[in-house]
Amino acid sequence: MRPALWLRRSRAVSTLRRGVWDDNPVYRQILGICSTLAVTNLLVNTVVMGLGLIFATAMSCWTVSLLRNVTPKRVRMMAQVLIIASYVILVDLALKAYLPEISEALGPYVGLIITNCIIMGRCEAFAAKNPPGLAFLDGLGCAVGYTLVLLAIAFFRELLGFGTLFGYPVLPEGVTLWTIMAMPPGAFFMLGLAIWFFRTIQKPREA
Amino acid sequence: MTNQGAFTIFIAAIFINNILLSNFLGMCPFIAVSREVRTAAGLGAAVAFVMTLTSGLNYLVYAYLLEPLGLEYLRYIAFIVVIAATVQLVEMVIERTSPVLYYALGIFLPLITVNCAILGVSLFMVIRQYSFVQSLAYGAGSGVGWALAILAMAGLRKKMKRSRVPAALEGPGITVILAGIMALAFIGFSGMVPM
Numbered sequence: 525m526r527p528a529l530w531l532r533r534s535r536a537v538s539t540l541r542r543g544v545w546d547d548n549p550v551y552r553q554i555l556g557i558c559s560t561l562a563v564t565n566l567l568v569n570t571v572v573m574g575l576g577l578i579f580a581t582a583m584s585c586w587t588v589s590l591l592r593n594v595t596p597k598r599v600r601m602m603a604q605v606l607i608i609a610s611y612v613i614l615v616d617l618a619l620k621a622y623l624p625e626i627s628e629a630l631g632p633y634v635g636l637i638i639t640n641c642i643i644m645g646r647c648e649a650f651a652a653k654n655p656p657g658l659a660f661l662d663g664l665g666c667a668v669g670y671t672l673v674l675l676a677i678a679f680f681r682e683l684l685g686f687g688t689l690f691g692y693p694v695l696p697e698g699v700t701l702w703t704i705m706a707m708p709p710g711a712f713f714m715l716g717l718a719i720w721f722f723r724t725i726q727k728p729r730e731a
Numbered sequence: 732m733t734n735q736g737a738f739t740i741f742i743a744a745i746f747i748n749n750i751l752l753s754n755f756l757g758m759c760p761f762i763a764v765s766r767e768v769r770t771a772a773g774l775g776a777a778v779a780f781v782m783t784l785t786s787g788l789n790y791l792v793y794a795y796l797l798e799p800l801g802l803e804y805l806r807y808i809a810f811i812v813v814i815a816a817t818v819q820l821v822e823m824v825i826e827r828t829s830p831v832l833y834y835a836l837g838i839f840l841p842l843i844t845v846n847c848a849i850l851g852v853s854l855f856m857v858i859r860q861y862s863f864v865q866s867l868a869y870g871a872g873s874g875v876g877w878a879l880a881i882l883a884m885a886g887l888r889k890k891m892k893r894s895r896v897p898a899a900l901e902g903p904g905i906t907v908i909l910a911g912i913m914a915l916a917f918i919g920f921s922g923m924v925p926m
Binding site: 561562602605606609610612613616617631632635636638639640641704707708709710711712713715716717719720723724 | 752753754755756758759804805806807808811815846847849850851854855857858897899900903904905907908910911912914915918
């Protein structure tokens with residue numbers, strides 16, 4: 525009994541770890557950059573978007589896994605999209621009700637979580653073959669890993685572009701702001717640098 | 732915003748508000764399929780075609796089905812279903828009528844269903860309250876803009892093959908940075924059309 529439990533727990537830990545670090549969706553798999561990169565100009569937006577994404581991913585993976593034995597193979601994709609869309613609608617309605625200003629700022633990008641390749645990818649590659657508990661952790665790990673990288677990008681973009689963190693000014697007066705960081709090219713540059721940075725520090729362990 | 736002429740919207744969607752370079756939509760296929768100019772051209776054409784079609788269809792669905800029934804919150808599901816069905820339909824029609832075109836575009840069509848740019852165009856269209864003609868112009872412009880960006884990137888990456896890139900930056904890393912430089916260049920277009 526005890527070893528079995530220990531084994532299960534360790535599998536849970538390794539599933540989480542893989543999503544956050546080893547197979548991080550952003551810099552290892554280059555998945556799902558689309559919908560969320562656009563909101564990395566301010567930390568607040570990124571945090572809200574990240575939380576929404578984590579909720580949608582983890583719950584979708586869990587639901588897909590629960591239904592994995594009763595979903596016909598042929599309509600599998602469509603069923604997954606509908607499950608994901610339902611959770612995204614929940615996130616969207618919750619944001620509209622409790623955080624209307626941020627919901628306005630995020631615009632269509634909340635809805636675009638549906639076509640975020642991460643969720644589909646995890647549902648298809650992991651949740652469709654594994655029990656619900658593990659699938660939940662897998663979705664959670666990937667979404668958290670994804671959000672952490674985006675937070676790092678947003679941190680530098682807001683700091684250099686606006687001189688603020690979470691809306692509070694932190695840079696002293698007279699510092700020249702990098703306006704380009706607040707504009708779209710800044711997001712591309714930061715993402716490229718983030719991929720470079722993380723792939724470099726991961727390298728030795730792989731070899 | 733809502734009184735703009737269709738042509739203005741079309742041009743603005745290509746150059747000023749490029750769906751890829753300023754809204755970050757459709758990044759995944761942009762990075763994955765921009766290795767060869769030929770395939771990039773095929774995918775670009777397919778996306779431009781489907782985008783024009785779905786923006787028109789989704790406008791009709793939204794304006795005549797969802798809005799009168801007060802079901803606006805179901806638009807994500809409705810749009811996704813319309814897009815998936817359209818892609819399937821287009822695939823079948825092309826297969827029957829033009830085998831040549833089917834072989835050129837065939838493998839890319841299923842990929843388009845999960846291209847976020849397509850859904851993004853439909854969502855932007857609702858938020859900006861475009862009319863039917865404006866939606867069509869916006870869809871076509873975004874599609875052409877996306878195709879233009881992926882073609883340019885494929886050309887750049889072909890040249891890049893001879894350059895020495897740091898190992899960890901190879902592939903996606905350098906592509907994203909190139910996209911950044913391209914976005915910088917596109918900023919030069921702003922001001923071309925009064926917004």
